[in-house]
Amino acid sequence: MDSERKRRTGRGGRAAGLVAAALAGVTAAAGATPAVAAEEAPGAPGISAAWTTGAKNGVGTSATTDSKVWHTLGQGVLNEVYYPQLDVPNVQDMQYVVSDGEGFTELERDATEQRVELPDSRSLRYRQINTDEDGRYRITKTYVTDPQRSVLMVRTRFEVLRGGPLQLYALYNPSLNGSGTGDTGATSEGTLVASDGEVASALAASSGFSAATSGYSGTSSDGYQDLAEDDRLDAEYNRAADPGNLVQTARIPVDDDTEFTLALGFGADRAAARSAAESSLNSGYAAKRDEYDSGWHDYLSSLREPPESVTSRGLTTQYNVAAMTLKSQEDKTRRGAFVASTSIPWGEAKNADDCCTPGYHLVWSRDLYHTATAALALGDRDAANRALDYLLDVQWNEDGSFPQNTWLDGEPHWQSLQLDEVAYPIVLAHELGRTGDAEWAKLKKSADFIVDNGPSTPQERWEEEGGYSPSTIAAEIAGLVTAADMARQHGDEQAAQRYLDTADEWQRKVEDWTFTTSGPHGDGEYYQRVDDDGNPNNGHELCLNNGGGCHDERAIVDAGFLELVRLGVKPADAPSVRGSLAEMDAQLRVRTPNGPGWYRYNHDGYGEGAGGEPYTGEGVGRLWPLLTGERGEYELAAGGSAGTHLETMARMANEGYLIPEQVWDRESGNGFAFGEGTGSATPLAWSMSQFVRLARNMDAGENVETPDVVAERYAR
Structure with a gap:
């Protein structure tokens, strides 16, 4: 009101x-x-x-x-x-x-x-x-x-x-x-x-x-x-x-x-x-x-049976609601346009006098990739194909890029560029086997755009900082290797070799660009969240958005390097990956009553104020359940168990079985319960997608969305 x-x-x-x-x-x-x-x-x-x-x-x-x-x-x-x-x-x-x-x-x-x-x-x-x-x-x-x-x-x-x-x-x-x-x-x-x-x-x-x-x-x-x-x-x-x-x-x-x-x-x-x-x-x-x-x-009867990972844990309703919620986030006129969330985070603090208040009822190609891969895990291949159609027919730009996000008609809303969002449509098309002439004519331009503009990105996946980001570089490499496979299918050996040469170089250099050996945490050796110039040891100042303050860039960590494993760019036991887990956990992990949660990065300011007041530009970043799911996918890739991570995500859902963007990160107070949702976006399609995908991957014993051609080239 x-x-x-x-x-x-x-x-x-x-x-x-x-x-x-x-x-x-x-x-x-x-x-x-x-x-x-x-x-x-x-x-x-x-x-x-x-x-x-x-x-x-x-x-x-x-x-x-x-x-x-x-x-x-x-x-x-x-x-x-x-x-x-x-x-x-x-x-x-x-x-x-x-x-x-x-x-x-x-x-x-x-x-x-x-x-x-x-x-x-x-x-x-x-x-x-x-x-x-x-x-x-x-x-x-x-x-x-x-x-x-x-x-x-x-x-x-x-x-x-x-x-x-x-x-x-x-x-x-x-x-x-x-x-x-x-x-x-x-x-x-x-x-x-x-x-x-x-x-x-x-x-x-x-x-x-x-x-x-x-x-x-x-x-x-x-x-x-x-x-x-x-x-x-x-x-x-x-x-x-x-x-x-x-x-x-x-x-x-x-x-x-x-x-x-x-x-x-x-x-x-x-x-x-x-x-x-x-x-x-x-x-x-x-x-x-x-x-x-x-x-x-x-609709539920048209999908695969719920995996044993959920039925054995009493999580079938949670799984079914995740499946139905993801379907509910698709527009019925602009088919394939799945929004990030039918919500306006902290909307009670956002003026609604004039059209159009920016909420999460927009389409990000990154979020759409996660929804589409979850649809594949569910057995809804048609939904995943509609998502790719939307990406290529509505969002794709003539230069091969994709906008940061758009309204449903394809009009850009926020105006930045995120190179992982250019790469994910290529990866999705390859996973769907959509490698025909029409798709390739567009995706070749996208692959060329990545080569010409990467690996440094104007914004990484948290949409706030530019530079050399492990998560973005992982997506870029996966996009280029899958594009090379498509190029070979079309007899374009020159393009295929260009993409592979670039991907190989970036795969070799990702540590040089983003892995510090002189950081202030732990043994000083770990992946940073992002580096401005590809020199992770020069200690340049990084000023965070949302009131997060200015810090030595070596001091800011996130879990983005795990994308190197999920996308097949690095093996799970790579020394740089395993060596970064302790520092990441020490800075980002919180053990809630519902299980372990992780911050996006330390000093994050995107969340409620210190007193629980709605976010209006500065705040305190809280825990993201999807990161618990991402850690579960890493544990699977490393040969471990992800049961705790799946159960934690389910417990972080609310009484309507909706998994939030963020959960409260400290003792209950200010109207919030420790380990339960805040006033951010609930449901978040990415969170629901991560739950579905992790459950299916647990049954498979591996992360089925990992592109085989990438893993075979690097991780295996």
Whole structure:
């Protein structure tokens, strides 16, 4: 909710005709005073808008491509909803307000103890159960999207546990078309409708509404502010015609135990959105729930059986949710465009007034590579092929490069260059056997681009520093060796030799460029995170982003050198690799109650502030579960066991089985639990991909995504 609303919490029918009749004739809950009707809401544009925390504990969408709506859940409520593409958020949040009409009014998000359930372990159907801290009521909400329409359906049970009667209100805070201050709204045939440009929404209820109003957030026309003032909805505004931070409120007729369904429909205009919502309500929640579940059942049945590494450890649900979540991160119009996450990290601290707030609903070729290799591990080869199609048809540049990241239509967002992101599409194409003329015409340019511009990269995989990076060089070498194999398939021996000569030289020199023998940690001999000029012993100053400070570059380490092993560039027992583990662990490893976690690098500033406040440019980097998975892959390559690493990743997932980008790195406090997710991106597709891939690799006894041609040349 908006910041002003946060401070004001608590004080001590299906068809259009039926809904309209309910609005006109259903009396309010017992004790409610009828509101005064008015046409135009005052107060435009309202207060500034924001998004919500990136810590989602549920995500959902149908397994079909007809329903172009995705929803996320967190803090006991519905928050960002994406439509018609995965890079367009449209909802800040939607939740219930409960009042007795005379003594208290409270938001369910702030006044309840909350838990999340997955009623069907083979479906992305989540249930939120919110129980009033004072024991007065319980709200149970189960979410599905209509597989045939862009409609979210929320089956709700409202129970009065003591006292009563109580009043229930739906509080809907749209931020349509990617921004929070351009919305207008109205009541139309018993439905609350809103629009901004080419996106419109409609909120309807199977029970009808006994009152409905549209107003501007934080002003007198805001339905929640009205309720918080005297526990009554005193005014109803039929429309809010001036663009602003719209908020819509509706009273739902309830008794001591009431069930009903909310339908939140989307369309290109208000009429289309209202028609979609009404059609879904007419079909009935139960039918849509069964259809929704069936789609996910069929998808999981199309995959390989879960590996023994998960079934033997009781992690089958975690594995299935990872598989479904990865599928849910693919757009349904731009096929193959898998976003990094349906979240906006620390979104509650990010202004949403104007379009378009940068979250993780973008496509990085590196993250897409990880999703695609996880899809291959799952047995979803079609998804991996769609990902490569997207890379080559949408993101590929004429010079062979790939952008740092893009919106779904291919428009670059952040403007830097990361050479590992140029290499990974080559590696993926080779793994898929996509080496035909059309693919090679583009990937040859990508390989040439790497030769001409590497090995030093403008940014390494953490997107903050340039120079000689072990992880980037590993990807570059793998890209060149797989490109050489493709070149030979096309009879281009000259190109093949050029790529191999370059890869061989870089493989020989990666230690010269990035392995210090005079560092301040341990025995002084280990891989650095990145070196500015390829001289790892000159002690140049490295100034870290995000308030991390300036340090001797020899003092900054990360786990990126393990990519040399995963991609087959170095054997697991290479002295430089084994000799770097102790320093990396000493600086980066934290033993949490859930198992070992690792920082990205020491002095990282990308995370919550020291007091747990949302990251706004400077903070304290926390632990990344995907790095636990990467360490597990190294242990496999070294002939060891990765069971602890797989189990740790599973324990770091939240109650909705979603694995976060970051987990809290110290004793519980500031609203966070040691070893559990923060306000960063949850779920992170890379984290979910790493879990899936590690599980499959454990059964195989090796890292199956390691390119054979690279490993045979160097590691074996």
